[in-house]
Amino acid sequence: MASLGKEYKDGEVIVRQGETGNCMFVIQKGEVEAVAESEGRELRLRTMGVNEFFGEMALFEQATRTATVRALGPARVLTIDKKNFLGGIHEDPSLAFRIVQTMSHRIRDLTDRIRDLTDRLATYEEDSESGSPE
Amino acid sequence: MNPGLLSERLRIRHQGLPRVLQDGSRIAVVGAGPAGSMFSYFLLNMAEAVALDVSVDMFEPRHFCHRGPAGCNHCGGIVSESLVQRLATEGIILPDDVVQRGIESYTLHMDVGDVEIATPLMEKRIAAIYRGNGPRDSEPLDTHSFDGYLLELAQQKGATVINKLVTDVRRNGELMSVHCADQFSDSYDLVVMATGVNSRLMESLENQTQEFHRPGRTKTFICEFHLGRKVIRETFGPSMHVFLLDIPRLEFAALIPKGDYVTLCLLGDDIDDELMSRFFASPEVQNCFPDATIPVHVCHCYPRINIKPSNPAYGNRLVMIGDSGTTRLFKDGIGAAYRTAKAAAKTAIFHGVGAEDFKTHYAPLCRKINKDNRVGKVVFGFGGMVQKARFARRGVLRMTANEQSQEGSRRRMSGVLWDLFSGSATYTDIFLRTLHPAYVVSLLWSLVAGNMPGSAARKEPVPRDETDHVRH
Numbered sequence: 001m002a003s004l005g006k007e008y009k010d011g012e013v014i015v016r017q018g019e020t021g022n023c024m025f026v027i028q029k030g031e032v033e034a035v036a037e038s039e040g041r042e043l044r045l046r047t048m049g050v051n052e053f054f055g056e057m058a059l060f061e062q063a064t065r066t067a068t069v070r071a072l073g074p075a076r077v078l079t080i081d082k083k084n085f086l087g088g089i090h091e092d093p094s095l096a097f098r099i100v101q102t103m104s105h106r107i108r109d110l111t112d113r114i115r116d117l118t119d120r121l122a123t124y125e126e127d128s129e130s131g132s133p134e
Numbered sequence: 135m136n137p138g139l140l141s142e143r144l145r146i147r148h149q150g151l152p153r154v155l156q157d158g159s160r161i162a163v164v165g166a167g168p169a170g171s172m173f174s175y176f177l178l179n180m181a182e183a184v185a186l187d188v189s190v191d192m193f194e195p196r197h198f199c200h201r202g203p204a205g206c207n208h209c210g211g212i213v214s215e216s217l218v219q220r221l222a223t224e225g226i227i228l229p230d231d232v233v234q235r236g237i238e239s240y241t242l243h244m245d246v247g248d249v250e251i252a253t254p255l256m257e258k259r260i261a262a263i264y265r266g267n268g269p270r271d272s273e274p275l276d277t278h279s280f281d282g283y284l285l286e287l288a289q290q291k292g293a294t295v296i297n298k299l300v301t302d303v304r305r306n307g308e309l310m311s312v313h314c315a316d317q318f319s320d321s322y323d324l325v326v327m328a329t330g331v332n333s334r335l336m337e338s339l340e341n342q343t344q345e346f347h348r349p350g351r352t353k354t355f356i357c358e359f360h361l362g363r364k365v366i367r368e369t370f371g372p373s374m375h376v377f378l379l380d381i382p383r384l385e386f387a388a389l390i391p392k393g394d395y396v397t398l399c400l401l402g403d404d405i406d407d408e409l410m411s412r413f414f415a416s417p418e419v420q421n422c423f424p425d426a427t428i429p430v431h432v433c434h435c436y437p438r439i440n441i442k443p444s445n446p447a448y449g450n451r452l453v454m455i456g457d458s459g460t461t462r463l464f465k466d467g468i469g470a471a472y473r474t475a476k477a478a479a480k481t482a483i484f485h486g487v488g489a490e491d492f493k494t495h496y497a498p499l500c501r502k503i504n505k506d507n508r509v510g511k512v513v514f515g516f517g518g519m520v521q522k523a524r525f526a527r528r529g530v531l532r533m534t535a536n537e538q539s540q541e542g543s544r545r546r547m548s549g550v551l552w553d554l555f556s557g558s559a560t561y562t563d564i565f566l567r568t569l570h571p572a573y574v575v576s577l578l579w580s581l582v583a584g585n586m587p588g589s590a591a592r593k594e595p596v597p598r599d600e601t602d603h604v605r606h
Contacts, residue, residue, distance in 0.1 A: 002235045002393075004218060004228060006257040026222040029230075051227055078227075079255055080219045084558075088220050091499070092476060094180075098225050 004028060005078035008071035017068040021058035022082040027051065030075030034067045047072060056099050059085050153450060153488035155323060157187040161482070162312045162322040163293070164300045164335065166194030167265075169456025169471035170328030171284035171293075177479035178291035184483065190292070191322070193312065195299040198282030199267050206266030208332065208437035209467065210356060210390060210399035211280070212237075212374070213261040215253075215558040217469040226287065228261055231278040234392035235262040238372040240555045242534070243418040245380070246527045249534045250373060251548045251555075258372065260556055262392045269358040269395055269433035277393065280468075302338055303327070303452070310451045323451060324487045326478065328471075330457040331440045346449075349457065350442025355400040355410060357434035365424055366391045375422055376555050378530075380521050381412045385514055386464055388555075389422060398431070401439070401464050439467070447500050448492035453478045460500045463507040464514070466557030470503060510561035513554065516568075529581035536580070546573045547580075 005028040008014055015021060017037050027050055034045040034054060045067055048054055054069050059082050088095045155161075161177065163170045174190045181188050196206075213221075213228065221228070236258025240251045253259065263280035289295060298314040303325050305311075310325040329335050336348040361369070370391040377387040383403040390397040400413065413419060420426045443460035447453065455478050456471035474496075481487075481495040520526040530547065537545040550567055553559035567573060 002233045003230050004233055004236045004258050004261055026227065028227055051225060078218070078222050078259065079257055080223055084216050084219050085223065088223065091473070094476075094480065095220065095223055098223065
């Protein structure tokens with residue numbers, strides 16, 4: 001039996017926040033975590049497993065990577081070139097369907113999280129104004 | 135329900151109706167190789183997305199779990215870098231038991247020396263696979279056929295596999311009918327021909343109508359050598375070995391390591407015994423094997439490949455995909471199967487199944503592939519010139535070896551050769567890159583420097599393990 005992609009060890013960084021990128025990645029084996037780094041602190045955004053992809057924003061924008069992604073245990077990841085991807089989209093726009101679908105799920109997830117945080121903030125402010133203990 | 139009764143109801147229902155798929159439509163896919171399975175997978179996927187209730191019957195007499203010819207679709211078994219990426223983007227990842235070996239590099243063998251071309255990203259993105267379940271008389275393998283895996287995906291989407299040999303496909307009023315060797319027959323709203331070029335059915339279709347011409351074909355040779363995993367790792371490594379030898383009519387030759395076996399694939403103009411004898415007598419080939427001795431092959435075949443598209447590749451309620459329709463010249467046939475299968479599925483779901491629908495929405499892709507193949511003939515023509523001219527081979531060797539030995543250098547020749555061997559780029563793209571002034575200047579300089587008295591490429595060949603990237 002053999003495998004495709006590139007092997008990463010536990011904790012090894014696959015993409016680093018702030019770097020420019022021209023490819024996305026599909027997880028072939030194992031798990032990875034995406035973390036946002038800010039003022040020396042790390043916030044885990046999500047974990048991803050087999051057949052999930054990350055780094056897709058680099059295919060559509062020239063901006064830098066918004067998060068660091070690293071292996072959670074041994075992981076194997078396949079790189080998707082921007083040129084190959086965009087060439088494929090040009091011939092067959094439906095190739096982007098799965099990515100659009102996943103990005104849609106992620107926007108929905110983020111919206112839910114913002115709503116949850118807003119509710120918690122409002123509750124906190126109400127509690128603060130009424131002087132009740134947290 | 136009685137199939138005959140169902141067929142009659144279908145026939146009556148379709149009289150005077152537009153040629154579009156609707157709830158209850160039935161589709162027959164003849165052949166469950168990569169083209170047939172991917173068509174079924176994508177069609178059912180798209181039908182689900184637009185809430186269309188259609189059924190797909192896949193006719194395939196082979197069982198891909200069998201070893202040897204009984205389960206094999208006779209092919210070198212390489213899934214190109216571009217296809218691996220596109221499938222991954224579609225959500226189809228090739229499991230470890232399907233991938234016999236991930237290819238990391240190509241080793242080019244010439245009489246003037248060898249050079250190893252590493253993958254641009256140092257990542258395994260080319261898969262060596264078996265179309266069946268391994269060579270004839272091989273030990274039961276803990277592996278999975280590539281064709282079998284794709285067929286399972288289609289079945290998971292809802293396709294039904296009918297293990298029958300289709301002997302005829304005919305028009306039945308407005309519908310199409312499929313006839314099998316055991317007298318089974320049934321009517322369908324759409325018949326998709328995915329039989330490849332080695333099926334007699336295409337010949338039968340050509341004889342039925344003067345308007346249809348089956349694909350032009352040429353004979354190739356594929357065989358398997360049993361060397362064992364350890365020997366293969368030590369001698370071949372994760373590298374595909376390709377040969378640029380001055381042998382008339384030989385366009386491409388490659389040794390592909392796969393698990394315990396190495397597959398030899400010879401492509402050209404009607405491969406015959408004389409050509410094979412010259413190939414096996416080449417020291418460049420012999421030196422690839424332990425003790426420079428070519429072992430007896432355990433399984434072999436002479437499959438034909440498509441070198442000219444079928445014409446037309448569609449009709450009312452009929453479409454040819456993969457090798458049955460059009461494919462890429464010599465390379466990435468499975469990639470072409472994916473592209474034509476998906477284009478035909480999109481046409482059937484979103485536009486219709488009439489000849490005009492396929493002409494408008496499917497034929498442009500076929501024309502694009504055919505146009506690129508014409509450029510491919512020019513590219514292989516240049517390759518043939520290099521094959522015949524020793525001074526040109528020295529230049530190619532020097533330019534490639536220099537690129538491979540310099541970290542961070544722009545690898546123009548390596549990129550051209552990589553894409554030509556792997557089928558990862560279109561022939562047009564490859565050709566245009568060879569016109570770049572920097573490529574031309576660099577090649578001219580390498581031709582001069584590589585042929586200067588005392589240059590490394592002019593020296594006699596020495597054993598393979600004495601150098602790193604280039605072996606003179």
